[in-house]
Amino acid sequence: MKLYADIPARRVAQLFADLLTVAWxxxxxxxxxxxxxxxxxxxxxxxxxxxxxxxxxxxxxxxxGKVDDLPLVKDGIAAPFEGAAKxxxxxxxxxEAQVExxxxxxxWLAVGVVVVPVLMWLMVYVPLRWRFIRTAxxxxxxxxxxxxxxxxxxxxxxxxxxxxxxxxSDNPAQAWRDGDAAVLGKLAELELRSVGLKG
Numbered sequence: 001m002k003l004y005a006d007i008p009a010r011r012v013a014q015l016f017a018d019l020l021t022v023a024w025x026x027x028x029x030x031x032x033x034x035x036x037x038x039x040x041x042x043x044x045x046x047x048x049x050x051x052x053x054x055x056x057x058x059x060x061x062x063x064x065g066k067v068d069d070l071p072l073v074k075d076g077i078a079a080p081f082e083g084a085a086k087x088x089x090x091x092x093x094x095x096e097a098q099v100e101x102x103x104x105x106x107x108w109l110a111v112g113v114v115v116v117p118v119l120m121w122l123m124v125y126v127p128l129r130w131r132f133i134r135t136a137x138x139x140x141x142x143x144x145x146x147x148x149x150x151x152x153x154x155x156x157x158x159x160x161x162x163x164x165x166x167x168x169s170d171n172p173a174q175a176w177r178d179g180d181a182a183v184l185g186k187l188a189e190l191e192l193r194s195v196g197l198k199g
Contacts (some may be wrong), residue, residue, distance in 0.1 A: 001133060005195075007197075011196075014129075014132070017125070028118050031113055032111070046094075046095045046102060049098065053093070055088070056085075056088035060085035063081050132195075153188045155191050157176060158189075160190055160191065164190060168187055
């Protein structure tokens with residue numbers, strides 16, 4: 001598999017683009033983590049509510065138990081403490097729900113911050129990179145098999161701009177049909193350069 005061009009300037013550009021892509025992805029992952037931490041900080045009041053509700057409920061139930069055990073006190077006197085403990089449980093549940101909601105929002109917001117820009121870049125970059133790899137690999141195979149010159153010359157005739165073809169021959173198609181080795185060699189070289197390879 002041919003990952004990079006043979007022509008130094010193009011190879012450097014490809015390496016730079018690959019490194020830029022890695023840096024882009026890593027940078028957005030860093031931003032996503034930062035966003036997650038910032039949003040997760042909003043869960044602190046909910047955590048405090050959860051802790052306060054748990055602690056208050058435990059203390060009220062403990063007080064209800066002690067009041068209930070007192071001699072000469074009617075049996076129903078612990079009921080207000082138990083009712084207050086239930087209210088404290090609701091406070092704890094509200095705090096817990098807030099923590100879960102903030103946690104879910106933090107995760108999805110961080111994922112969105114990372115995925116959208118990374119996916120947009122990869123949707124453009126990966127097809128271009130894959131096209132080069134596929135074309136360069138198949139062209140390299142033809143060259144190694146020794147059957148590439150004619151095919152590359154024909155491809156140059158069909159894909160290269162006319163102003164480049166006319167510099168090689170006034171009638172490149174006729175030269176290809178006649179098997180003119182000099183013209184075929186120049187056409188093949190032109191196509192190889194456009195792919196990023198050397199003959």
